[in-house]
Amino acid sequence: MSKSFPKLGQRGPLLTQKRQMKMARSAHAYVRGKTSRFYEWLGQADASLPHGPPVWICGDCHVSNIGPVANADGDVEVQIRDLDQTVIGNPAHDIVRLGLSLAMAARGSDLSGIVTAKMMEELIEGYEQALIGKPGSGRTIRQRPESIHLMVRKAIRRKWKHLAAERIEGIEPNIPLSRKYWPISADERRELKSLVASEAVRVLATALSRRDSKDQVRLLDAAYWVKGCSSLGLLRYAVLVQVGKDKDPESSLCLLDIKEASRSVAPRDSGAVMPKDNGERVVSGALHLSPHLGERMLAARFMGKAVFLRELLPQDLKIDIDHLSQSEAMDVAGYLGNVVGRAHGAQMSPEQREQWLKELGRNRSRTIDTPSWLWRSVVQLVQDHEGGYLEHCRRFAHVTA
Missing domain, CATH: 3.10.450 (Nuclear Transport Factor 2; Chain: A,)
Known part of the structure; x- marks a missing residue:
């Protein structure tokens, strides 16, 4: 960039152009940047989704919004790391949003549709595991996949110099x-x-x-x-x-x-x-x-x-699943589902967790261990967002030509 910087009144148009450019980089980037489109679709399909007990949800629960986070004492855990869209709402919305993000990331990494189906199975199994016992107990926590374990170890070792090199060069x-x-x-x-x-x-x-x-x-x-x-x-x-x-x-x-x-x-x-x-x-x-x-x-x-x-903090990192193997992608999907499930379940009473588990267990297919509402939602959302992404790229290419 040159030494010329935009003045206060010039920021808006330049930032809009940068946002459009970022969203044109990949279909998964489009999903991350188009939360509004997700909820526009959801407004038409919400009646078919289960309705869990109202709890605080992320509201924009895509893969990059989960990762290692440190507390004031320096302890590191994998938690949700972006809460701009958070509201008290239906926990199913976070599950579907994460499922869409995982599916689009899988397609961007040339993983097969079979792998995507298995990722959805692991996602819901990891989520449900978080609800089967007292919050924080060992039986509710899924073991970290190797890639996540290595990321947490890296986070723990990081110092101010690493943050400064990345953030302020x-x-x-x-x-x-x-x-x-x-x-x-x-x-x-x-x-x-x-x-x-x-x-x-x-x-x-x-x-x-x-x-x-x-x-x-x-x-x-x-x-x-x-x-x-x-x-x-x-x-x-x-x-x-x-x-x-x-x-x-x-x-x-x-x-x-x-x-x-x-x-x-x-x-x-x-x-x-x-x-x-x-x-x-x-x-x-x-x-x-x-x-x-x-x-x-x-x-x-x-x-x-x-x-x-x-x-x-240096320990705060985001998860990147763009270059995982098939088995690792499935393990990560289950683990991320578990992280979100624990965040939701910690806000529920034992009776609410039990009832929510029963609701999640309905409408299971004989051939796939993913609830039909989740699989159908993710398939329709992938179609909708891929079409939206291509149209976005066409418009953006016309503007920047």
Whole structure:
């Protein structure tokens, strides 16, 4: 990218173009960036889906939104890692969304339809296993596949220097402007400085076990962050913060991700009581679905809009299944289903888990161990999204020609 960066009023069109470009890269990328299309289809088919007890759901439960996440003490678990769309709703929506994501990833990796069918079987079996006992007990937890196990081990070993090299392209206490980081206006910098100076942000930044809770924090640098896909165009900032006076970057440097919280497109339960503020909604969903992440998040107001903040940690990684073998893809599908099932099941009473298991067990085919509602939904969604993806590419190619 040249030294010329867009001004505040020019961001919108450029970010829209970048979002369209990202979604054109692959059918799976289109699925990740087109949550609204998923729920448009679901609105027509929802009557055929089972309705579980209303719990906090991810709302955008695709593969890349699950991965290793660290808590404030440095413990690492695989949990849901993106809660922008979270609502109190039907847990079946997360199952179908994850099934679609797995199926599209399998097609993009040239895995056969037979493998995709087996992945759906493993997905629902892993999910159901999470509901068969007391949340957190050994019988509810599926063993990690080797690829996931290696990723967790890698996450545990990672340090600040790894995060800095990936996120800010160096270990110096600044954020170099680039195609990913754009300059901010004087008004944005002033509001960011005020936000960082608040007691709530100080508490968040000093929450990690290796920091002193009495430490003061100050803003070192900030930039507009060109990141994400469906969220491109919303406010988003990378903010580098100094915590205390220690010179060790491992404990003194803090990289905050500040992101606008917009209204979720996922349908909510009609009787659900949720925070009206979208930032508070995201944090509440995170605390229920991904405690490791939720305890590191904060809702706030910025530039008159709802936002949420989280400190990025080196241990936070996303799962990539684009290059797995057939057997590994099936194992990962079962494991991810189990992760989502445990996040849902932890919010249910024993009676609700038992009833939900019975509901999930209905309409099983004699030839395939996947509920007919899940298999039918995934097949129809794959057809719908592949057609939508090709049409998106045709339009985008015409615009960029």
